[in-house]
Amino acid sequence: MSPHIVSAFDEDLRAITARIAEMGGLAEELLTTALEAVETRDSDMAEQVILRDKRLDRLEHEVDDLCVRVIALRQPMAQDLRLVVAALKMSTVLERIGDLSKNIAKRSKALAQAQRINLSGSVVRMGQQTLRLLNEVLDAFSSRDVALAVSVWRRDIEIDEFYNSLFRELVTYMMEEPRIIGLGSQLLFIAKNLERIGDHTTHIAELVYWIVEGEPLGDDRPKGAPVSMDGILG
Amino acid sequence: MSPVKMTARGVNVYYGDNHALRDVSVDILDKTVTAFIGPSGCGKSTFLRCLNRMNDTIPTARVEGSITLDGQDIHDPAVDPVQLRARVGMVFQKPNPFPKSIYDNVAYGPRIHGLARDRAELDAIVERALTRAALWNEVKDRLSSPGTGLSGGQQQRLCIARAIATSPEVLLMDEPCSALDPIATAQIEELIDELRQTYSLVIVTHSMQQAARVSQKTAFFHMGQLVEQGDTTKIFTNPSDRRTQDYITGRFG
Numbered sequence: 511m512s513p514h515i516v517s518a519f520d521e522d523l524r525a526i527t528a529r530i531a532e533m534g535g536l537a538e539e540l541l542t543t544a545l546e547a548v549e550t551r552d553s554d555m556a557e558q559v560i561l562r563d564k565r566l567d568r569l570e571h572e573v574d575d576l577c578v579r580v581i582a583l584r585q586p587m588a589q590d591l592r593l594v595v596a597a598l599k600m601s602t603v604l605e606r607i608g609d610l611s612k613n614i615a616k617r618s619k620a621l622a623q624a625q626r627i628n629l630s631g632s633v634v635r636m637g638q639q640t641l642r643l644l645n646e647v648l649d650a651f652s653s654r655d656v657a658l659a660v661s662v663w664r665r666d667i668e669i670d671e672f673y674n675s676l677f678r679e680l681v682t683y684m685m686e687e688p689r690i691i692g693l694g695s696q697l698l699f700i701a702k703n704l705e706r707i708g709d710h711t712t713h714i715a716e717l718v719y720w721i722v723e724g725e726p727l728g729d730d731r732p733k734g735a736p737v738s739m740d741g742i743l744g
Numbered sequence: 745m746s747p748v749k750m751t752a753r754g755v756n757v758y759y760g761d762n763h764a765l766r767d768v769s770v771d772i773l774d775k776t777v778t779a780f781i782g783p784s785g786c787g788k789s790t791f792l793r794c795l796n797r798m799n800d801t802i803p804t805a806r807v808e809g810s811i812t813l814d815g816q817d818i819h820d821p822a823v824d825p826v827q828l829r830a831r832v833g834m835v836f837q838k839p840n841p842f843p844k845s846i847y848d849n850v851a852y853g854p855r856i857h858g859l860a861r862d863r864a865e866l867d868a869i870v871e872r873a874l875t876r877a878a879l880w881n882e883v884k885d886r887l888s889s890p891g892t893g894l895s896g897g898q899q900q901r902l903c904i905a906r907a908i909a910t911s912p913e914v915l916l917m918d919e920p921c922s923a924l925d926p927i928a929t930a931q932i933e934e935l936i937d938e939l940r941q942t943y944s945l946v947i948v949t950h951s952m953q954q955a956a957r958v959s960q961k962t963a964f965f966h967m968g969q970l971v972e973q974g975d976t977t978k979i980f981t982n983p984s985d986r987r988t989q990d991y992i993t994g995r996f997g
Contacts, residue, residue: 512995519994585953587980587992724982 511589522580523590526597527652529573533604534648536566540611541644541707545637547615548630548700551622559615566608573601592724596717600651603710603717607644610703610710617696624693629680633697633704636672640704640711643669647714656722663715667732669708676701749774749914749944750795750832755809757790757799764790768809768970770963772914777936777945779955779976782965783991788948791965792916795946796832797825813914830857833912837919839899841891841906846883849891849902850874853910869909877905878935897928904935908943915939917947921954933958952992956980964988 514520540559547555577598580586586594614637621630643662650658677698684694712731719727750772757765765787772778772795780788790799797818799805811818818828830853841849850870853859860866870887874880879901883894891902900920907915917936921929936945936958949955955962956976963973964985972985983989990996 512990514994515996516994587952587956587994588983588989590993591981 516584519580519584519586519590522576522584523586523593526573526576526580526594529569529576530597530600530604531648531652533566533569533573533601534644534651536562536569537604537607537611538641538644538648540566540608541614541637541641544611544614544618545634545641547618548621548637549634551618551626553619553622556615556618556622560612563608563612566605570601570605573597577601589721589724592721596721600714600717603713607707607710610707614700614703617700620696621693625690627683627690627693627697629676629683629694629697632676632679633700636669636676636701637704639672640669640707643708643711647711647718650718651714654718654722656719659715659718660727663712663719663727663731666708666712669705670733673701673705673708746773746775746944748772749814751810751812752791752794753810755791755794755807755811757787757794757808758806759802760804764968765794766968768965770970770973772944772946773961774913774944775940775942776961777940777947777959778961778963779959780946780948780963780965781950781952781955781991782971783996784950786965787968788963788965789918791970792918792946792948795914795916796829796834798829798834800825827857830910831912832914832916833907833910834916834918835900835903835907835920837922839896839903839923841894841899841902843890843892845888846874846891846894846902847887850905850909853906857910859910873905873909874902876908876935876939877901878931878938879905895928897924897931900924900928900932901935904932904939908939912943914944914946917945919948919950922950929954952980964991966991 540562543555543562544559546552547559577594580594643665646658647662649655650662680694680698680701684691716727748771751770753769755765755768756763768787768791780792782788793799794807794811799807807819813828813832816823842852844852847870850873851866854866854869860869871880871884874883879898882898883902891899894902900923904920921932924932933954936947939945947955947958959976961973962976962979964971964979964983964987966987972979972983972988974984979988980992983992
């Protein structure tokens with residue numbers, strides 16, 4: 511894309527993109543650390559996530575201020591306008607991902623105090639897969655790579671399926687072993703948070719597509735079936 | 745969708761050897777505001793002036809192609825250009841009231857076209873035109889003062905009143921707000937929106953925001969060509985042509 515005649519306009523748009531990239535990097539970092547906290551039962555790491563999340567909240571406000579300023583002062587059009595509107599939404603989405611990661615970190619502190627169960631490894635694996643998608647969608651945003659964005663969008667179903675199978679396993683496990691219901695519920699909530707992060711990731715993929723193409727990605731995304739209780743509560 | 749009021753097909757304009765407009769085809773819809781945008785010298789004003797044969801007054805100008813009003817070719821020998829301009833009125837960039845009273849400015853067209861049988865009828869036409877141009881309340885007590893004594897925004901509304909006094913079907917506006925302050929501009933834009941109920945309007949503007957605010961259809965001209973035309977919302981949010989995108993986002997001069 512050729513530069514604007516008014517170069518300060520380009521600088522404003524670059525500043526918005528840079529803040530979003532920073533938020534994305536921070537969201538990845540929070541999720542990575544939260545997953546490590548779950549895996550290593552390290553409460554200090556969990557605490558770190560909770561503290562770092564404040565920076566993400568501040569960045570969200572900075573992005574919003576920048577976007578409002580650009581709209582008021584420069585009246586962006588077409589792709590420029592779509593970038594600014596998408597940045598407003600992405601800042602909200604990334605802040606939410608930070609909140610969900612923080613919530614995972616908080617729950618990891620509770621997990622660290624209880625006995626270790628096998629299924630926590632599965633939850634961490636689900637988290638790593640979610641993290642990969644988040645990583646790719648942020649790459650898709652910085653390189654405006656529509657094909658990569660669409661690929662992420664399609665693969666969210668893997669996260670949904672992972673969640674469904676974990677849900678069934680955890681419920682089965684808790685029925686057999688009522689003593690671990692407290693622990694199992696924590697893991698279930700963590701898995702649900704990861705599933706939500708996957709949804710936010712597809713939302714970012716849709717925004718990347720919209721910035722570039724100017725039209726919505728459509729709503730025929732492959733989705734997992736809602737969790738079935740068949741065979742569990744017979 | 746509104747019916748088509750005017751059509752242009754394969755219009756080429758030459759000023760001497762200069763090929764100013766290349767193969768332009770466009771439909772102007774009734775009861776719709778169509779905006780022409782594009783950089784200076786792109787041909788948008790030239791094309792606007794084709795629509796009521798204003799280019800006839802330039803000796804070196806040559807217009808080719810077909811332009812119709814309600815299906816009739818406006819270059820047909822049977823069409824009187826003066827009558828045509830009563831049906832396709834024009835408002836210019838600089839307010840240009842006649843050096844006459846406010847009343848006579850508005851009454852001028854109806855008089856030469858014989859639209860009023862007596863003074864009372866003429867009074868009614870003048871009042872209606874000034875009211876529609878949102879100027880009546882400001883000037884009703886000084887109709888005999890000179891039109892040139894009004895403020896810039898009032899003068900432009902006077903020119904709009906003069907243009908609509910002959911009950912035109914199409915109103916062409918060439919940069920109607922470029923000499924006006926933001927308040928007067930907003931009043932003209934409100935007026936354009938109001939006039940759209942009755943007329944077909946075509947506006948040439950350098951202000952992209954103005955085109956986006958007042959029009960339903962937009963056509964983008966560049967270097968004598970019509971690059972892209974379509975719904976205003978589409979042109980300003982997701983244009984198809986790279987040149988349109990570069991122009992509206994401020995990327996080339």
